[in-house]
Amino acid sequence: MVKICCIGAGYVGGPTMAVIALKCPDIQVTVVDISSQRINGWNSDHLPIYEPGLDEVVKKCRGKNLFFSVEVEKHVAEADIVFVSVNTPTKTHGLGAGKAADLTYWESAARMIADVSKSDKIVVEKSTVPVKTAEAIERILTHNRKGTNFTILSNPEFLAEGTAIQDLFNPDRVLIGGRETPAGQKAIKTLRDVYANWVPMEKIICTNLWSAELSKLAANAFLAQRISSVNAMSALCEATGADVSEVSHSIGTDSRIGPKFLNASVGFGGSCFQKDILNLVYICECNGLPEVANYWKQVIKVNDYQKSRFVNRVVSSMFNTVSTKKIAILGFAFKKDTGDTRETPAIDVCKGLLGDKARLSIYDPQVTEDQITKDLSMRKFDKDHPAHLQPPSPTSIKQVSVVWDAYEAVKDAHGVCIMTEWDEFKKLDYQKVYDSMQKPAFVFDGRNVVDVGVLRKIGFIVYSIGKPLDPWLKDMPAVA
Ligand SMILES: NC(=O)c1ccc[n+]([C@@H]2O[C@H](COP(=O)([O-])OP(=O)(O)OC[C@H]3O[C@@H](n4cnc5c(N)ncnc54)[C@H](O)[C@@H]3O)[C@@H](O)[C@H]2O)c1
Numbered sequence: 001m002v003k004i005c006c007i008g009a010g011y012v013g014g015p016t017m018a019v020i021a022l023k024c025p026d027i028q029v030t031v032v033d034i035s036s037q038r039i040n041g042w043n044s045d046h047l048p049i050y051e052p053g054l055d056e057v058v059k060k061c062r063g064k065n066l067f068f069s070v071e072v073e074k075h076v077a078e079a080d081i082v083f084v085s086v087n088t089p090t091k092t093h094g095l096g097a098g099k100a101a102d103l104t105y106w107e108s109a110a111r112m113i114a115d116v117s118k119s120d121k122i123v124v125e126k127s128t129v130p131v132k133t134a135e136a137i138e139r140i141l142t143h144n145r146k147g148t149n150f151t152i153l154s155n156p157e158f159l160a161e162g163t164a165i166q167d168l169f170n171p172d173r174v175l176i177g178g179r180e181t182p183a184g185q186k187a188i189k190t191l192r193d194v195y196a197n198w199v200p201m202e203k204i205i206c207t208n209l210w211s212a213e214l215s216k217l218a219a220n221a222f223l224a225q226r227i228s229s230v231n232a233m234s235a236l237c238e239a240t241g242a243d244v245s246e247v248s249h250s251i252g253t254d255s256r257i258g259p260k261f262l263n264a265s266v267g268f269g270g271s272c273f274q275k276d277i278l279n280l281v282y283i284c285e286c287n288g289l290p291e292v293a294n295y296w297k298q299v300i301k302v303n304d305y306q307k308s309r310f311v312n313r314v315v316s317s318m319f320n321t322v323s324t325k326k327i328a329i330l331g332f333a334f335k336k337d338t339g340d341t342r343e344t345p346a347i348d349v350c351k352g353l354l355g356d357k358a359r360l361s362i363y364d365p366q367v368t369e370d371q372i373t374k375d376l377s378m379r380k381f382d383k384d385h386p387a388h389l390q391p392p393s394p395t396s397i398k399q400v401s402v403v404w405d406a407y408e409a410v411k412d413a414h415g416v417c418i419m420t421e422w423d424e425f426k427k428l429d430y431q432k433v434y435d436s437m438q439k440p441a442f443v444f445d446g447r448n449v450v451d452v453g454v455l456r457k458i459g460f461i462v463y464s465i466g467k468p469l470d471p472w473l474k475d476m477p478a479v480a
């Protein structure tokens with residue numbers, strides 16, 4: 001029986017391996033992690049991550065051909081194929097701090113693989129890594145091996161959180177990069193045969209190592225660039241009276257542009273887009289391409305601008321101060337259907353409002369109070385490191401309360417900020433919300449989920465990204 005071991009039981013390692021186990025009953029899959037808390041979660045009824053459909057997949061295979069373990073070395077030693085899906089956050093200190101990918105976790109995994117292996121292995125880069133990482137990893141493996149051979153492949157993951165299972169079941173493509181040597185080509189075929197159990201052959205793209213590594217960074221850069229482009233348009237829509245949803249629809253019908261990923265928002269979040277673009281920028285700079293680096297940097301600048309523009313709209317609309325005012329924050333996750341808060345725009349918006357001394361009442365159906373408190377206390381980039389390497393939960397911030405119901409959050413609030421597009425926020429009884437709030441009652445919709453006309457009829461003053469402005473907001477500066 002072929003044995004797969006995946007190092008890293010996170011948002012990628014867990015779901016990806018669960019789907020491989022489901023689709024390949026003849027393969028034994030073990031996911032290992034240094035965090036016993038995470039592994040215990042994967043072995044319990046409360047999985048450590050929330051992802052629609054994941055529970056069912058795990059329940060079908062766990063204990064049969066899918067295992068979760070902290071015995072990292074044992075399972076790596078026994079495996080034929082080792083996936084490495086550890087985190088690759090942005091460096092927080094030293095050379096390239098704030099830009100380059102931190103490969104500490106990757107390097108220690110590679111050294112351990114070399115150290116414990118007694119049989120030949122295919123080592124698969126699943127994490128998103130800088131171009132040429134495979135070469136560095138190959139060096140570590142070959143210089144530290146004990147008579148065994150390693151063949152390295154790049155197999156970047158394209159799943160999006162919230163739709164991970166659907167994306168894994170039916171991917172747009174699977175990308176496998178390898179060396180153009182007989183050993184490299186043989187390894188590509190072995191991994192292709194795994195995916196071929198459920199992915200049509202024409203969707204499995206095989207390339208050289210460097211193309212696969214760069215394609216992952218390029219895909220995320222292109223996706224994020226689309227969001228910054230539509231967000232830049234949203235500012236112009238507000239200034240001119242155009243409606244960004246109408247503009248998105250109009251341009252999206254051009255088959256060369258396409259309709260997806262054109263929703264204006266308070267900004268993109270998530271663990272990948274910013275990190276991977278910063279990494280791309282760093283690689284461009286290191287390769288003497290400052291113009292290319294500056295081009296991609298702009299995508300992040302517009303994203304930061306969108307978040308600060310939103311905070312300024314809130315403060316300037318509410319008589320230029322939110323000091324001591326209660327603001328309800330609906331949604332904290334970086335998108336719906338996940339409890340993940342890494343780089344969520346809600347953090348920057350909350351910090352901006354706290355800076356103006358607002359009192360915040362936060363509700364998200366999937367994010368815990370502990371996580372929110374940590375996120376609001378931590379420095380940028382620190383939160384991308386694994387939980388067990390983060391400082392213990394700080395004492396809660398006095399101006400923040402976390403509640404477990406949207407109506408509780410909005411009670412007596414002066415304003416409501418919608419930060420995540422959870423379906424339940426579309427279905428709230430906004431008359432009830434209005435009745436329980438201070439007047440004038442403001443709604444700032446960072447995700448374009450509410451029906452602006454209906455809310456204005458109820459009596460709310462409404463700001464919705466990229467939509468024609470409420471008469472109240474017309475002469476107020478977008479950026480204070
Ligand atoms: N989250 C996503 O949606 C997504 C999608 C595609 C690609 N990626 C990429 O995949 C990689 C993993 O992302 P993630 O979101 O799953 O991260 P994550 O933080 O959820 O999981 C990584 C896990 O690796 C473990 N780990 C770190 N070093 C280890 C070691 N030496 N031995 C054993 N375990 C170790 C950590 O404890 C952690 O549980 C990143 O490179 C990311 O950019 C993420």
Ligand SMILES: O=c1ccn([C@@H]2O[C@H](COP(=O)(O)OP(=O)(O)O[C@H]3O[C@H](CO)[C@@H](O)[C@H](O)[C@H]3O)[C@@H](O)[C@H]2O)c(=O)[nH]1
Nearest residue numbers: 157158159160161261262263265267268269270272334335
């Ligand atoms: O039209 C849109 C689409 C998305 N977003 C925001 O963009 C962020 C990222 O969303 P999404 O891409 O759906 O989620 P991720 O899980 O971050 O997935 C991205 O990052 C992963 C990690 O690399 C890749 O594997 C995926 O292909 C890529 O979509 C979120 O804050 C969304 O709210 C918008 O504001 N407008």
